[in-house]
Amino acid sequence: MIERLWAGWRAAYVGGHAAAVDCVMCVLAAAPDDDEALVIARGAHAFVVCNAYPYTSGHVMVVVDRHEGNLEHLTPGEATEVMGLVQWTTAAVKRAYRPDGVNVGINLGAAAGAGVPGHLHVHVVPRWDADTNFMTTVAETRVLPEALPDTLARLRASWEH
Template identity: 55%
Template sequence: MEHLFAGWRAQFVAGGERPAGCVFCTIGAESENDDSNYVIARGKLSFVVMNLYPYTSGHLMVVPSSHVGDLAGLDGELTNEMLGLVRRSHDALVAAYHPEGINVGMNLGRAAGAGIADHVHVHLVPRWSGDANFMSTVAETRVLPETLSDSLAKLRAHWPAN
């Protein structure tokens, strides 16, 4: 029998204690820690960050730097910047991973599946035919072929110029 250990997911899976405050607000304010926070790029009002609990390699999020809890709180300038970062994220994912498709979406509210329900963010998840195998469907475990640091370096290397 094979064993796959992913101890770093234990806190997430168990619904354990999370850091005080909003993790996205903390990351938004800590530009000096972009490497350790897995931030790929920043705009004036928002940033692109790797998902710490990815569905696939390259799973990232576009997040407003300010604490915005719902779509009504996104003004035109922020919305435009975020959509521009979604587009640039898409282009970087295509260049770095050559996926067969990309899921782009938002989970608004806990009932909709938002892990961080009070700070809006857009997910981009590269997809390939057959990427959800028995490990995901039976064992509820994802197998990722690279570390977050490797994904971060790959996406930064393929980040499109303005």
């Protein structure tokens, strides 16, 4: 399955798509080294990458390859693959981290909290009972997530082949 996804991505990359040079998501979409870019998996129209500034350990994003910030402008193929990758990512996060819950969310527009509003991405964030209580009541204490290369290795190992 993963080999098929890889092959699809290569074809899409050769075909090329518009990229914004100053957009971090576009840089990740075109990154030549997945280990360096912390990319867990790639499909034909989207990819899964560790969030460089995680809310919790295991916080990853599903990102559409194309520079497009509007959910309603995704093609049916892009929308289907993004949701499929969200399902796979959620399963991998559950296997790897055994969370009590998972937040899956899209922030559309800067007013909605999008850090990169021009390029659609879906957050998948594992959650544990009372983790928000802990973080708000002990506001001076930053919860340190695991090192990002560890997240990358852990989720790749949990990805169902």
